[in-house]
Amino acid sequence: MKDFFGRGRPLAIAMWDFSWLERRGPGEGFEDWDKAVSELVERGYDAVRIDPYPQLIALSDTGSFALDPVWEACGWGSIKPITVSNVLENLLEFLRVCQKHGVLVGLSGWFRHKESDSYVSKLKMPEDFAQIWIDLLRKIESAGLYDTILYVDFCNEFPNWLDCAPKGENGAPLPRDSAETTAWSNRCIEAFKAVFPQMPVTFSISSEFYRMEREDYGKWDFLEPHIWMNSDGDGRFDFTLRREGRIYDGQDFREGMAASKALYEESPEYWKMVLRTQIAHFASFARSRDIPLVTTECWAIVFYNECGLDWAWMKELCEVGVQEAVKTGCWAAIGTSNFCAPQFPGMWADVAWHRALTDCIHGKAE
Structure with a gap:
């Protein structure tokens, strides 16, 4: 499983x-793609996962x-309304930069754009959804x-x-293990694989892990679970609040993150045990299904940011x-955190820390 991607x-x-x-924009981390990707390589990374906006490109190149x-306090994406243009041209240029530096790119769709919601919701058939990826x-x-x-x-x-995933009578997505959602995802994969049979595919997951035993992953090439120390359902780290169900409020966020650190430091060995237990569970499941794992969002808590907060406990x-x-030998690709990006200088600036972890992933420090 370690060499699922054929890179040794x-x-x-x-x-x-x-x-x-x-x-x-200036100081936002990605004003110079060549610099950002070069720094990624300097830190020992082989690959990066991005949203290529397939739904926007389907609407117009x-x-x-x-x-x-999406988030006011977190640093993912723009923290203010912006306009993007020529998405395909930008994507291809970014891929060229990655190609130049030998960095591989995982494509992952968030489908978060309001102007594309109506378009995506009209993709009634899974084959229609697969087609935007094929294109x-x-x-x-x-x-x-x-x-x-x-x-x-x-x-x-x-x-x-x-928006186009199967929904129940209340309009909410049906569970992943429902017959409707299972059939939908399998048909999507079949349609895509008919054109690109060698491209590894998956649907990443981050919740309701208890459903995994009932789910059919027969057509998925690998699992991409997002695993955080606080995804065990304990709830005590869920300090961040939503305002009107839309975005995270900055002051609540800062207070919540400070409280998260204090909670962790009350019993760090306990929380490490919680994390280790979850990782062992996923490894056991992967072995039982003979399926590789990839994890790109992971390990500490889900939300964090700069705003004067301490990164030591997160690291x-x-x-x-x-x-x-x-140690499990079950992961084909491993992330180091949710914050391995230049807009998080508290995590990004520590080159030696990144090198130690990427060396570990590569088997140089096991």
């Missing part, structure tokens, strides 16, 4: 979500789209960049974020997560 070792992967395109922020891969292939793509994650944290937990995942 597990890969170290970072998550750059939609930030690669939305945070291009060259159009302009107004993007609203995107064909454009990437035509540009000579197909070999830069590591995998396709059809939907981030499926079935959340996806401590991330070290535990990486080391435990490596």
Whole structure:
């Protein structure tokens, strides 16, 4: 399983979500793609996961789209409304930069843009949804960049974020283990694989892990669970609040994160044990299904940011997560945190820390 991607070792992967395109202003981290990718390589990473906006490219290669922020306090994506244009051209240029530096790219769709909601919701058939990915891969292939793509994650944290996923009478997505959702995801994969049979595919997941035993992963090439120390259902780390169900409020966020650190420091060995237990569970499940694991969002707590907060305890937990995942031998690609990106200088600036963890992933410090 360690060599699922055929690179001779597990890969170290970072998550750059939609930030690669939305945070291009001065000081936002991605104003210079060549510099950002060069620094990624300096830190020992092999790959990066991004949102290529397949739904926007399906609407128009060259159009302009107004993007609203998803998180006010977190640093993923723009923290203010912006407009992006020529998304395909930007994507291809970013892929060229990655190709230049030998960095592989995992594609993952968030489908978070309000202007595309109505379009995506009209994709009634899973084959229609697969087609927007097929069309995107064909454009990437035509540009000579197909070999830069590591995998396709059809939907981030499926079935959340996806308006065309099967829904119940209340309008909420049906559970992943429902017959309808299982059939939908399998048909999507079948349609895509009919055109690109060699491209590894998955749907990443982040919740309701108790359903995994009942789920059919027969057509998935690998599992991409997002695993955090506080995803065990304990609830005590859920300090961040929503305002009107839309975005996170900055002051509540800062207070919550400070409280999170205090809670962790009351019993750090306990919380490390909680994380280790979850990793062991996923490894056991992967062995039982003979399926590789990839994890790109992970280890400490889900939300954090700069705003004067201490990163030491977060890094401590991330070290535990990486080391435990490596020990299992079940992961084909491993992230080091949710914050392995230049807009998080508290995490990004420590080159030696990143190198130690990517060396561990590569088997140099097991």
